[in-house]
Amino acid sequence: MNEHVPVMLDEVLASLAPREAGRYLDGTFGGGGYARAILERADCTLWAIDRDPAAIERGASLIARYPGRLHLLHGQFGDMVTLLEQAGVTALDGIVLDLGVSSFQLDDPKRGFSFRHDGPLDMRMGRHGTSAADLVNMLPERDLADVLFELGEERASRRIAKAIVAARLEAPIETTGRLAAIIRSVLPPDRSGNHPATRSFQALRIKVNDELRQIELALQQAIGLLAPGGRLVVVAFHSLEDRIVKRFMTQAAGRTGSPSRHDPAGLITRDAPKFRLLTARAVRPDASETERNPRSRSARLRALERLAKGRDT
Numbered sequence: 054m055n056e057h058v059p060v061m062l063d064e065v066l067a068s069l070a071p072r073e074a075g076r077y078l079d080g081t082f083g084g085g086g087y088a089r090a091i092l093e094r095a096d097c098t099l100w101a102i103d104r105d106p107a108a109i110e111r112g113a114s115l116i117a118r119y120p121g122r123l124h125l126l127h128g129q130f131g132d133m134v135t136l137l138e139q140a141g142v143t144a145l146d147g148i149v150l151d152l153g154v155s156s157f158q159l160d161d162p163k164r165g166f167s168f169r170h171d172g173p174l175d176m177r178m179g180r181h182g183t184s185a186a187d188l189v190n191m192l193p194e195r196d197l198a199d200v201l202f203e204l205g206e207e208r209a210s211r212r213i214a215k216a217i218v219a220a221r222l223e224a225p226i227e228t229t230g231r232l233a234a235i236i237r238s239v240l241p242p243d244r245s246g247n248h249p250a251t252r253s254f255q256a257l258r259i260k261v262n263d264e265l266r267q268i269e270l271a272l273q274q275a276i277g278l279l280a281p282g283g284r285l286v287v288v289a290f291h292s293l294e295d296r297i298v299k300r301f302m303t304q305a306a307g308r309t310g311s312p313s314r315h316d317p318a319g320l321i322t323r324d325a326p327k328f329r330l331l332t333a334r335a336v337r338p339d340a341s342e343t344e345r346n347p348r349s350r351s352a353r354l355r356a357l358e359r360l361a362k363g364r365d366t
């Protein structure tokens with residue numbers, strides 16, 4: 054199986070700017086690419102979360118390489134405050150989130166994330182709860198169409214949902230290959246050359262893992278954890294993710310009118326913002342990276358800094 058090639062690693066390090074004795078969180082440990090680079094960049098301490106038990110198991114060997122400096126936490130980044138509290142951590146100098154799935158997950162047919170390999174239609178990063186097969190076999194046609202439209206921005210959502218419902222009457226849809234074939238039967242490849250199942254698979258993955266809600270929870274909690282001068286860096290891979298990140302960061306930096314409904318701690322204010330945007334607009338990978346690593350093509354990095362004391366009043 055391929056390694057996971059970290060996306061926009063130089064840009065992540067430049068935005069996070071890890072420093073000696075700093076305390077950092079990598080909310081998406083994955084293959085440990087960012088984690089290793091942060092630990093190498095400065096003599097700091099890093100807590101790293103992943104909801105996938107396989108990622109945590111893979112990371113165990115890294116702990117010995119950085120004695121006392123790397124702490125792996127199994128769970129969801131949407132629960133970061135609780136997970137960190139249990140580890141005795143209440144404030145951080147930086148947090149990074151690299152959203153979506155890793156190559157380890159995507160390239161393993163048994164995980165069921167990809168239409169490129171046939172395998173069980175699973176898609177659960179955390180390996181428990183409702184699977185993609187449960188959704189396609191049980192959701193009413195209308196709800197299925199809504200998921201494909203809202204989370205995959207799939208304009209042919211109704212046609213695809215209809216075909217899925219007809220197919221599941223014959224036999225339950227249990228594999229990625231069968232689902233991809235059903236979608237291909239009603240939707241020809243588009244001009245960009247993308248597989249017609251791309252958007253539907255994205256939609257199901259987001260739904261199965263409740264990804265957008267996880268991002269909202271993580272952003273709210275992250276800004277409460279940042280110490281003065283602390284930084285939040287997020288790499289998003291599609292417009293639904295990036296829209297949430299952009300709106301949240303812009304509001305936190307006081308750039309928009311209305312206070313956020315996601316601000317129980319009252320940290321986001323228009324009059325005296327406690328945060329500043331480090332990225333006026335999203336940073337994109339350069340051409341050499343997209344050539345080397347096609348998975349980086351859609352990446353967008355945004356970063357925010359909590360203002361140091363004395364600047365926030």
Ligand SMILES: C[S@@+](CC[C@H](N)C(=O)[O-])C[C@H]1O[C@@H](n2cnc3c(N)ncnc32)[C@H](O)[C@@H]1O
Nearest residue numbers: 059081083084085086087103104129130151267
């Ligand atoms: C793109 S990969 C991260 C790769 C990592 N930056 C690296 O360089 O190796 C995303 C990882 O985040 C994990 N993940 C996604 N959503 C999560 C969530 N809500 N909570 C915890 N982990 C999550 C996935 O299981 C996956 O391992």
